[in-house]
Amino acid sequence: MPKAVSEAKKYAEMNRQELEQEIVKLKAEYKKYQEMELSLNMARGKPCREQLDLSMGMMDALNSEADLSCEDGTDCRNYGVLDGIHEAKVLIGAMMENKPENIIIYGNSSLNVMYDTVSRAYTHGIMGNTPWCKLDKVKFLCPVPGYDRHFAITEYFGIEMIPVDMTPEGPDMDQVEKLVADDESIKGIWCVPKYSNPQGYSYSDETVRRFARLRPAARDFRIFWDNAYGVHHLYDGQQDYLIEILEECKKAGSPDLVYKFSSTSKITFPGSGIAAIATSLNNLEEIKAQLTYQTIGHDKVNQLRHVRFFGDIKGIKEHMKKHAAIIRPKFEAVEEILDRDLTPCGIGDWTKPKGGYFISFDAPEGCAKAIVDRAKKAGVLMTKAGATYPYGKDPHDSNIRIAPTFPNLHDLRLAMDVFTVCVRLTAAEKMLKDMA
C-alpha cells in the first residue's frame, strides 16, 4: 500500500488547508482497506498457532504406559490432594519465585482463582473480618489503564472501583498509600506487576517495597498480585526484574498482605494449563479450609503432565525463549509501523515492552473510540476502547490496547497499517474540528 506519510509534517504544525488535504488522502487510503474486506483480530492476548505447537510434546508426557504416580506414591488418577501434588508446587513455585509450601495448585485458570478469591471474601470474609456482602461499601483500587477482566470481577460483585494512575514504575504509590490509609472500605488493589497489561511496565523495586509497607486501614485489605507474565520475556538479554512481593511483605511485617496469582496459560495451552496462588501460610490455611467445601481436588494428572513435560524451571525458561522467538517479531512490527506512520505526524504515544502480551497505545484525547470503530469498519478488531478502565470508561477516551500475538506477521502488519490510518484520520479530523 502507498504510505501517506512519506512527506509528512507534524499535524500540530499543519494549517487548516494542510489538514484538509491530509484527511482527503487518508480517507482514500482507508477506503482502499475497506474494499479489501479484511477480517483481522487484535482484540485479545491469545497465543498464535505456532506458540501452541510448542507444547504439543506435552501430549506425549503421559501415555497409557506411564506411571501416573507422584514421587510420594500418590496415584494422580484418584481422588485427593486438595492443594496440588508436591512436584507441581516445586515447579510452579520456582516459576513464581516462592516456596512450594506457600502454594496451592488449582485448575486451569488463574482468573477463576481470582474470582473465587473475591467471592470467598464476599461470602465469608477474610480472617474473621466481616464478609464483604454484609458491608454497605467495598472498594478496590484499580491502576489504569489495566486489565478488563480484573475490573469485570470487582464490578460483578458490586465493588466500587477507584482508578489510580499508572506510571512506568508501577501504580502511583503516593495515591495508593493515601487512599488505603484513609479509607477502611478499600479492601484490595488489582496489580499486574510484571509486563503489565496493557503497558508492559514492570514495577520498580521501590514500588514493590512500598506495596509491602502499605498500612491499610482495612485489616482485610489484600493486594491481588496477578503475576501473569512472570517468565514472559521478549528479549533474552534485556529482561525486566521484579522483586518478590511475599518476601518483601514478610520483611515489612505484613506477611498476609498479598495474594499472588499465576498460571501456565500462556506457557502451555490456555484453558489446559495449571493455575496457582502463592501466599502466606495463614492465608493458605484459610483458603484450604474453604476449598475443602468446593472440591476434592484439582486435576492432578494435568499437574503431573506439566511436571513431566518441563522437568524443572529450566525447562520452562527454555520453552519461553521459543515463545519469544515467535512473538518478538510481532511486537517489533507493531512498534516499527507505529513509529513509521505516527512519529512523523507527532500523533500518539505507545509503550515498548520487554515482555508480556500487549502494547498500550494512547491516542490524542477523545479519539480512541472513533479509532477503534473505524478500524472495525475496515475489518480490524481491536480491544474495545475504554476496556482498560473500570466500568469501560476511559475519561480521556485515549487508551487502546494492542495485542500483537495472535495474527500472523503478514496479517499483523496489514492490521497495523489499517490501524495507523485510522489513528491519523481520526486525529486529523479532531484537530480540524478543534480549530473551528
Place this chain on the structure above:
Amino acid sequence: MPKAVSEAKKYAEMNRQELEQEIVKLKAEYKKYQEMELSLNMARGKPCREQLDLSMGMMDALNSEADLSCEDGTDCRNYGVLDGIHEAKVLIGAMMENKPENIIIYGNSSLNVMYDTVSRAYTHGIMGNTPWCKLDKVKFLCPVPGYDRHFAITEYFGIEMIPVDMTPEGPDMDQVEKLVADDESIKGIWCVPKYSNPQGYSYSDETVRRFARLRPAARDFRIFWDNAYGVHHLYDGQQDYLIEILEECKKAGSPDLVYKFSSTSKITFPGSGIAAIATSLNNLEEIKAQLTYQTIGHDKVNQLRHVRFFGDIKGIKEHMKKHAAIIRPKFEAVEEILDRDLTPCGIGDWTKPKGGYFISFDAPEGCAKAIVDRAKKAGVLMTKAGATYPYGKDPHDSNIRIAPTFPNLHDLRLAMDVFTVCVRLTAAEKMLKDMA
C-alpha cells in the same frame, strides 16, 4: 478367622447370661483382629486401582501427532468456548439423557459446580430474586441419610438444613411438598436420584413426577439433582431406571425448577474427568452470564480427550460394564458377610443396591458411633458415623455408610469381618445395658 455366629441365636431372644457369653466370645474375636494391626479404608467412595487402569487408554487418545481441533474447527488448545465444546456436550448429554443445548461442560468436579451454583445464588440471587446473602434465613431440604459433601456446602453458607426422610422410592414427597409450599425461605433440596448416596435407592417414577410438579413458595427454589451414578450399574440385566427430570419439569410447566449435575469422575479418573450441568435455557443463560466473569473457559483438551476415548455413549456404557465387573464382587462380598454374620443375630438392616458406590447400613439405635470407633481401633476406617446427616448428627445414631470399591477383595472381606464383629459386640452390649 473362626466365626462366632455358627450356632447363633437372635440377640433379641437371648437372656442376660447368653448375651454375656456372646460378648465374651466377640471380645476375644475383636482382640484377635486388633492384634493383626490392620489398616483398611472403607471411608470414601473411591475407585480402586483396577478401575483406574480401565481408563489408561484415554492417555493415548491425544498425542503430539493428534489434531486438537473440534469438529467445528475450534483449536481446543487456545482460549475460548465458555460452555464446552459441542462434541463433549453431545457425549455428556447422551449420558445425562439431555440435549447438548441444555448443557454446560465445566472443569473436573461436579462438587465444584454445585458449590459454585450455591455460591452464585448466595452472592447474586437466582433470576432477579434477592441474593441469599441478603436474606435473614435460607433453608434447604436434605433427604437423610444423604451425602455429607452436599450438607457441608449448605452448612458452609449458613443455610439451615431440614432433614426429610428417605424411602426406597426416594424422599418422602408428602413432607417435601408440604414444606416447600409453606415456607418461602426453603430454596433448595439436595437429591441423588439414582443409586442414592448412601442407600443405592433410585427414585420411583412417581417421585420424579412429584418433584417436577412441586409448587414451591419460593420462586428461586431449585432442585439440586446430583445424578452422580446415572450409568453406574452393578448388574447388566437388572438396572434401575430413572425418568428424566428436565423433561418432566418442562411437561409440568416448571422448566427452570431443576439443576442437574453429573461428571465422569467415577467413569474415567476422579479429579481428571469432566463435569457438567444440565438445566433449562433460562437457567443456562443466567449461569453463562456469571461464568463470563469467572473464567475464559474450562479445559477443552480434556473434553476432547474424553470424546476421542469414548466416541459416543455406547463407549461409555461398555466402559461401565468393565467397572461393574470389578466392583460387583465387592458389593456381593459385603452383602454376603453382613448376611452371614448379622442375619442370624437379627441385628442391623442394610440396602442391596443395583448400582452406585455405597451400601447403607443401619445399626440398632444408639450404636453407630460406637461401632465406627471400635472398627477404627481395630484398623478399619469407616465413613464417620453421623456423616450421612446434616451437621453430622444422626438423631438415631444408627446409619453407617459402607464404601466397598476401594479395597481389594481380600482386604474388603477382612474389613467386613471386623465390621460385623464390631456391630455384634456393640449391639450385644447395648442390649445388655438396656436390660439393666
